Amino acid sequence: MRNPLSETIVNIKPSGIRKFFDIASEMKDVISLGVGEPDFDTPWHIRDEGIYSLEKGRTFYTSNSGLIELREEITGYIGRKCGIEYDPKSQVIITVGGSEAIDIAMRAMCDPGDEVLIPQPSYVSYEPCAILAGAVPVIIELKNEDEFRLTKQELLDSVTDKTKILVMPFPNNPTGAVMTREDLEDIAKVCIEKDIFVLSDEIYSELTYCGDHCSIASLPGMQERTILINGFSKGFAMTGWRLGYACGPEQIISQMTKIHQFCIMCAPTTSQYAAVEALRNGDKDVKMMRESYDQRRRFLMHSFKEMGLSCFEPYGAFYVFPDIREFGMTSEEFAFALLDAERLAVVPGSAFGDSGEGFIRISYAYSLEKLKVAMERLGHYIEGLRNRK
């Protein structure tokens, strides 16, 4: 029999972290700080709206781009949050999570050989999506001393005449880094000068703790070359509803809609009705959750300081990314040993790219009570390592 598989797919590395968490899930009394989704349930009024839409029998497909009411709510929301105007009829598409938007944006924009710049450490799906789109992923390694922000020089060093897209993953998973308007202005200049498009993944935009989020699409000359991706998973605690969206120039959105039409048809109808409610009446819930995350973030930074663990102060998402290089172990060795000794599971930074080596990701999408026990365990472990030296 012939090989049934595509070489491209087989050559894509599976996520290496599986094994680690399979082991962790079989151990008793493990505290895991590995999850990348909110610990809050979706606010009840949003769930209620989803239930109501089912009661009403709204169980049919929506239009390919999604409910027009929802697209209007989205453009209104982006106008009010970021000061950018989009046409709900032609410049928005509702997708199955932000993840689908990343995939179809790359497929709509890349030809074989085009280069996609991916700053790392970052979410693990940009690289495979670029490969599946036939493009060549080019990694930019972000540095701890820059607080894991992308610098103008790093960008310039990576641009070639084949560069088509720059992925901007901020606020960042796994580092928690955010980029301010000033930081983004430097990047925008290069993008315009070198004629590069930007795929801005702003899924954590609601979760910033030092000033409001700034979208690169709001800078002069950038809206026409940016695909802005966002969704309901993180800010509104709606991961399981699988709902995201992309906004951008009609020329690109219409081609993305074509791919979406052929492989997805439309995003889940129930979720779309619930999302309308989220945008209309969800601000106070987001505020409550943001405040709670911020308290936990402060608690973790305080704990690290007390145990003398080096970590830059992150102002976004719900992750902290402490530096463990002083212990002379790889991220994976550290994570395995920590799990073994203290039954505490964290994600090795290397899972997010080579530049994450020497760091661990700790998620604070957990209750304060749980984080307290976890920090006791981490502190105990670190003390043991230091005493051994």
Place this chain on the structure above:
Amino acid sequence: MREKILNYIEKNSRVELAELAVLLGTTEAEITKELTDMESEGIICGYHTLIDWDKVTTDRVNALIEVRVTPQRGHGFDDIAERIYKYPEVNATYLISGGYDLLVSLEGKTLKEVSSFVTQKLSTLENVISTTTHFVLKKYKDHGTILNGDKTDERMIMMP
């Protein structure tokens, strides 16, 4: 800052001040000062404990009593409300819009205590026209806390 402190201690008044200072990004001195000020201004009226009495004893009941009264010239409902809320067995008293005037809550009493309060004390007050006593059969949620609402974490590690 005041609102942040209140939002936090409304749910957990036993938090240590040093910890609260870390969580809210301020100093312990600032927290202490705000708490003292809010206590003296009557904003913070007490630090109570939320108890699910059903788990302690079975012979205690909670009752909500609707009371219709005749308001008094010059005093409205205040005087009669005072006569009612001064009874130590009364847990809360509210002036209510709608079909009746005062809502009186009794908590953690025996059936006998409730009935003797209503028949011998409340109903006999001069301005009380009528009372309707509702016994609470089950408490689902109190002070924003769902009783018996333990939930397990069902999230899975999908991808790093």
